Amino acid sequence: MDIIELVVEDDIGERVDSYLAKKLEEVSRSYIKKLIKDGHIKVNNLQVKPKYVVNKGDVITVKLPEPEKLELIPQDLPIEIVYEDEDVAVVNKPRGMVVHPAPGNYSGTLVNALLYHLESLSTINGVVRPGIVHRIDKDTSGLLMIAKNDFAHIELSKQLKEHSITRIYYALVEGNIKVDNGTINAPIGRHPVDRKKMAVTDRNSKRAITHFKVLERFGQYTLIEAKLETGRTHQIRVHMSYIKHPLVGDLVYGSKKNEFKQEGQLLHAKVIGFIHPRTKEYMEFDSQLPDYFKKVLDVLRRKNYRHN
Template identity: 55%
Template sequence: MKKKIIEITPEHGGSRIDKALSEFDPEWTRSKVQSWVKEGMILVGGKTVKPNYQLKEGDRVEVSEPEPELLEVVPEDLGLDIVHEDGDVLVVNKPRGMVVHPAAGHATGTLVNGLMHHCTDLSGINGVLRPGIVHRIDKDTTGLLAVAKNDRAHASLAEQLSQKTVTRKYTALVHGNIEHDEGTIDAPIGRDPKDRQRMTVIDGGREAVTHFTVTERFGDFTLVECRLETGRTHQIRVHMRYIGHPLAGDPKYGPKKTLSFGGQVLHAGILGFTHPGTGEYMEFEAPLPDDFTELLVNLRKRD
């Protein structure tokens, strides 16, 4: 149990305790804070309060944060689609619905569980729950990921990502008709202060740059290729929403009336990097998954 004392400043005076505390730590969601309040793990002035308690300037809040649940990564035969593998790196084509690494609520069935079954030589830089994981894509995004098989390879790939020399191209279907054939979205991304589960374009956020090219138009939908210059959480989903063209099927950033697709229509189709061992530039391509292809066929028939 970790204890943290928070002195309430004028900035948070008058705010609900669950809303205010969710702004102090990115891991403290409102629902998590509410459950802690109900369980008596959050005290104000040494006394328990209700989740709708309104904080006052000068309140002394004591948060007893439970230790994170220890997860054991169990190797699982998940039939991973391995596109490339050598002694340094592995490139895998992730299916829709698969989480990249274990976390609370996703202890099994993740890409890491499958990787642990496939091979034992993975880098340990990101710890036991994220062996070999250099970058991620969302649960419902399909496509290519590079995995490091040793710490030297991990450091090399991480540096390439930092230097923006990794090629990452995605195919996305978005709402609306984008008038321009191409464009660049340069807008900083940070956690949404109104909803800690979402990201948004915000002053003071981290640099985020997305280049897009229109490849096909369907009247009320547009097919685009997006090239990432940076790799922020939910970057393409946030940026396309920011310019008024949210991803089709996206339950978090899209409109309520969207395509029923089981998640955002987004595929990481091209991945290129300099091999950590040979110094050779390598590029890989994964075709659109069948459900994405079928959706495009139906849109063409409709038009």
């Protein structure tokens, strides 16, 4: 059982469950409430309720029980394996598929499919995330690199840390971006109110840089190429929303109009490039836009043609 001890440094007048949800990013607020109820969280060695307001100097002790042992089931789910050798694989994830299992969602994920289709996966991220070096959102489609052993995982992780991986996305955004290209350099952290969302913020945030280039303009919409320099959670979605050009179909960070009735943002991880862990050769992979994305572009191009 892991024990975490925190000392409240500021008199912020915040509920203990809310305070801990910010401090322990990997733990949800609902799970924190359960831990409080089960007596695993104490303040100044006393049991409290989730609504207890923390004070400066309070000592909070959190006991995190050992996670339940999970046995993930390999599933014959349709995924496109673009490349594979003894060390790495590159897969094209479809929209709507979660990358790895999480509480309440232990099947139907990319990991379940990888366990079925690949003979081996790295173990560094534990039983729930074998082979997973980086992630893309459930409703984002496109290319992911997968580590088939721990050696490959360590080497690819180093490249991610050094920002030397090539990651290029195509996105359809709302509004007409007037400049041809630009860079958004704005730190990203947890949203101060809605903990499920990310936001551009100076508080508890990390450096985040996105380079974008306009590919095609459609009046009310713009097709862009976005290149990640850093890889924060929801980075492109948050950054484009921040400059008032949210992604089409993004019901979390965008508008609710959703003219094209999309079940998620029009964002595709089109290109991935990295140095092979063993051969040290640079490899780059490109992928086609999915059909639903191309159909929206076709509609916009026909509209544009009629208006010109």
